[in-house]
Amino acid sequence: MDPTKELELKLKELKIQLELERQKHESARPIREKIAQMSSEVVDSNPYSRLMALKRMGIVDNYEKIRDFTVAIVGVGGVGSVTAEMLTRCGIGKLILFDYDTVELANMNRLFFQPHHKGLSKVEAAAKTLSSINPDVTLETNNYNITTLDNFHDFMSRISHGSLTSGPVDLVLSCVDNFEARMAINSACNELNLSWFESGVSENAVSGHIQFIVPGETACFACAPPLIVASSIDERTLKKDGVCAASLPTTMGIVAGFLVQNALKYLLEFGQVSYYLGYSALTDFFPTMRLRPNASCDDSFCQQRQAEARARPPKEQESVGDSKMEDKEVTHEDNEWGICLVDETDPRKLHADEDLGRGLVAGVKAAYTIPAPVVPDAESNEVDASGVSLDDLMAQMKAI
Amino acid sequence: MDPTKELELKLKELKIQLELERQKHESARPIREKIAQMSSEVVDSNPYSRLMALKRMGIVDNYEKIRDFTVAIVGVGGVGSVTAEMLTRCGIGKLILFDYDTVELANMNRLFFQPHHKGLSKVEAAAKTLSSINPDVTLETNNYNITTLDNFHDFMSRISHGSLTSGPVDLVLSCVDNFEARMAINSACNELNLSWFESGVSENAVSGHIQFIVPGETACFACAPPLIVASSIDERTLKKDGVCAASLPTTMGIVAGFLVQNALKYLLEFGQVSYYLGYSALTDFFPTMRLRPNASCDDSFCQQRQAEARARPPKEQESVGDSKMEDKEVTHEDNEWGICLVDETDPRKLHADEDLGRGLVAGVKAAYTIPAPVVPDAESNEVDASGVSLDDLMAQMKAI
Numbered sequence: 001m002d003p004t005k006e007l008e009l010k011l012k013e014l015k016i017q018l019e020l021e022r023q024k025h026e027s028a029r030p031i032r033e034k035i036a037q038m039s040s041e042v043v044d045s046n047p048y049s050r051l052m053a054l055k056r057m058g059i060v061d062n063y064e065k066i067r068d069f070t071v072a073i074v075g076v077g078g079v080g081s082v083t084a085e086m087l088t089r090c091g092i093g094k095l096i097l098f099d100y101d102t103v104e105l106a107n108m109n110r111l112f113f114q115p116h117h118k119g120l121s122k123v124e125a126a127a128k129t130l131s132s133i134n135p136d137v138t139l140e141t142n143n144y145n146i147t148t149l150d151n152f153h154d155f156m157s158r159i160s161h162g163s164l165t166s167g168p169v170d171l172v173l174s175c176v177d178n179f180e181a182r183m184a185i186n187s188a189c190n191e192l193n194l195s196w197f198e199s200g201v202s203e204n205a206v207s208g209h210i211q212f213i214v215p216g217e218t219a220c221f222a223c224a225p226p227l228i229v230a231s232s233i234d235e236r237t238l239k240k241d242g243v244c245a246a247s248l249p250t251t252m253g254i255v256a257g258f259l260v261q262n263a264l265k266y267l268l269e270f271g272q273v274s275y276y277l278g279y280s281a282l283t284d285f286f287p288t289m290r291l292r293p294n295a296s297c298d299d300s301f302c303q304q305r306q307a308e309a310r311a312r313p314p315k316e317q318e319s320v321g322d323s324k325m326e327d328k329e330v331t332h333e334d335n336e337w338g339i340c341l342v343d344e345t346d347p348r349k350l351h352a353d354e355d356l357g358r359g360l361v362a363g364v365k366a367a368y369t370i371p372a373p374v375v376p377d378a379e380s381n382e383v384d385a386s387g388v389s390l391d392d393l394m395a396q397m398k399a400i
Numbered sequence: 401m402d403p404t405k406e407l408e409l410k411l412k413e414l415k416i417q418l419e420l421e422r423q424k425h426e427s428a429r430p431i432r433e434k435i436a437q438m439s440s441e442v443v444d445s446n447p448y449s450r451l452m453a454l455k456r457m458g459i460v461d462n463y464e465k466i467r468d469f470t471v472a473i474v475g476v477g478g479v480g481s482v483t484a485e486m487l488t489r490c491g492i493g494k495l496i497l498f499d500y501d502t503v504e505l506a507n508m509n510r511l512f513f514q515p516h517h518k519g520l521s522k523v524e525a526a527a528k529t530l531s532s533i534n535p536d537v538t539l540e541t542n543n544y545n546i547t548t549l550d551n552f553h554d555f556m557s558r559i560s561h562g563s564l565t566s567g568p569v570d571l572v573l574s575c576v577d578n579f580e581a582r583m584a585i586n587s588a589c590n591e592l593n594l595s596w597f598e599s600g601v602s603e604n605a606v607s608g609h610i611q612f613i614v615p616g617e618t619a620c621f622a623c624a625p626p627l628i629v630a631s632s633i634d635e636r637t638l639k640k641d642g643v644c645a646a647s648l649p650t651t652m653g654i655v656a657g658f659l660v661q662n663a664l665k666y667l668l669e670f671g672q673v674s675y676y677l678g679y680s681a682l683t684d685f686f687p688t689m690r691l692r693p694n695a696s697c698d699d700s701f702c703q704q705r706q707a708e709a710r711a712r713p714p715k716e717q718e719s720v721g722d723s724k725m726e727d728k729e730v731t732h733e734d735n736e737w738g739i740c741l742v743d744e745t746d747p748r749k750l751h752a753d754e755d756l757g758r759g760l761v762a763g764v765k766a767a768y769t770i771p772a773p774v775v776p777d778a779e780s781n782e783v784d785a786s787g788v789s790l791d792d793l794m795a796q797m798k799a800i
């Protein structure tokens with residue numbers, strides 16, 4: 001055959017192959033265009049019809065307002081990634097993601113990440129998937145550890161100026177797995193006077209909690225911190241030594257569900273926002289409570305917010321956060337922070353231990369020397385779940 | 401330029417482009433190989449390390465046994481798809497999926513399906529994604545409506561012979577959205593003596609429930625069916641008329657989490673399986689209860705299973721299902737099935753209505769003429785949540 005003819009044929013064949021490959025690849029790309037305005041129209045092609053139906057059902061007055069909100073999610077792991085996906089599918093205006101980890105196959109026992117994400121940074125992999133799920137959501141990614149000095153400065157800047165209108169975010173959701181990061185978020189939110197939700201899952205995978213923190217109005221994370229945290233060894237080192245915490249897609253999905261559901265109630269003003277909601281999977285037990293701020297909290301900005309709250313007229317004070325929120329308070333019994341880390345599978349094993357820091361299991365230490373009474377200013381009333389505050393502390397400790 | 405030379409250059413360029421396209425496409429494929437045996441080894445490449453850690457944590461004795469189990473999931477929508485994903489990530493042996501719907505953009509407000517699945521059958525899209533998440537799970541798909549005569553026969557055959565050892569499945573999970581499908585699953589499970597979980601989410605998107613049904617031991621779906629169901633119009637027709645139920649990824653994710661968590665507790669024998677667990681999102685309320693079977697149930701196989709249960713020695717009877725399950729019973733007060741469909745946002749609005757079928761909202765009708773007392777044989781004891789049975793019925797009704 002004429003060599004030119006042969007080349008032309010090869011060229012034609014290659015062009016077809018190329019087109020086929022492109023089509024294959026194309027089919028893996030998002031196929032929906034941006035939507036300018038949320039519509040209630042009930043057609044198969046409207047991704048918002050079932051959300052806008054919340055208005056007709058009398059649940060939410062103004063669902064489309066969700067597009068105005070910016071939420072920061074710190075930690076895009078087992079809870080944070082599902083949290084981001086739920087908010088994305090709900091059509092949130094903007095998400096700001098913070099994480100510094102990469103996706104590994106060891107993460108595949110939780111929802112969201114897939115094997116083909118392996119090796120990507122968690123924020124990059126998340127943003128890629130989320131924007132394909134809902135291109136209407138503005139996504140900002142920050143691939144760093146918020147606890148270092150420089151990064152903390154940038155973190156403060158992003159949550160105070162990162163909203164769609166360059167103002168503060170509407171809510172911060174903590175989905176981190178360690179004490180330092182929680183304390184960093186707490187400091188930032190106290191200083192910036194931002195409401196936030198803390199979340200956590202126990203290391204035995206069968207319990208978790210969410211906690212709503214309104215600076216000055218409720219206990220902050222420093223008002224009632226865990227008493228026991230992992231020693232200076234970080235999670236990576238622990239992992240290398242062959243020690244790793246258990247986790248389940250169920251517990252993490254449920255905690256993410258509680259977190260986003262309460263975030264939606266807060267942002268869109270429906271129902272009652274829970275100040276604290278626990279989940280114990282073994283018995284399907286769900287403790288709720290409210291912790292008042294600690295008058296002698298170590299965080300000076302918390303003290304400042306408390307003073308501001310006291311200075312507000314009672315009515316206004318009551319309405320901070322959400323006027324519809326239940327005002328539950330917790331009975332503290334007589335276990336004044338004297339607790340020790342025991343097997344959570346048997347709640348009866350819980351007992352007081354005055355000498356905290358002695359006899360702890362390897363790999364944990366007391367988080368700080370215990371100051372004078374740090375018991376939150378709680379008044380006992382309606383809550384009948386005795387020992388609920390212990391569950392809270394246990395959950396916080398286990399989440400470290 | 402020499403035309404042959406030119407062609408050769410073009411050819412070379414095309415070959416490079418083709419290679420690039422192939423690489424792009426390749427990167428979208430699952431990258432993990434099958435794993436012959438579950439390992440506890442804590443390395444980034446082990447997708448089972450965090451699950452096998454449940455053994456070291458003292459939660460589950462024999463986690464790797466999960467590979468022996470086959471679970472049937474009927475309905476692969478907002479709850480069923482997340483249920484399938486959770487079980488897949490947990491490393492279940494085999495899943496048998498049943499659904500006859502296709503993926504639409506209107507499904508994008510719930511987890512799991514993505515815009516690029518649009519137009520695929522739900523079972524096909526699910527199997528594709530699930531096998532890429534965990535190639536160790538055996539997936540069987542059945543793209544049909546189980547309620548037609550022929551399909552029901554095949555459904556019975558698959559759940560009685562579809563396990564990894566060609567025997568009955570270990571558990572059936574109902575994630576359907578209509579009365580007929582629930583009744584079909586109920587009939588099949590009563591006849592085959594298979595334990596199953598029913599699940600449902602209300603049409604206002606803010607409540608849901610799961611219910612564990614052990615033929616002969618607990619009330620079956622026909623023992624205590626909803627009193628009000630959608631009129632003969634099916635969901636598609638309703639949709640075309642511009643009416644659609646609200647849904648949220650949060651509520652559906654939480655219900656799927658409860659469903660799979662209790663399925664895991666049942667299969668792997670840890671914790672206490674809940675017979676009924678409700679979820680009311682507006683107030684974070686979680687009612688639990690147990691309904692005893694109805695001695696005059698319309699389903700003859702239910703009656704047969706009840707007789708078998710009565711004939712068993714008490715000890716054996718107690719151990720059916722899970723010996724560790726709580727034996728809670730519900731108080732029924734004096735509202736003998738006389739209830740009507742009211743706004744769930746205010747539980748105080750619930751009131752008795754003896755004349756069921758009159759004054760119902762458009763689009764619903766009484767499910768059947770009310771027979772003589774169908775109140776389950778409940779004995780009142782420890783459960784203090786008065787009105788819990790009403791919540792149950794409301795949730796079932798709303799889920800239609």
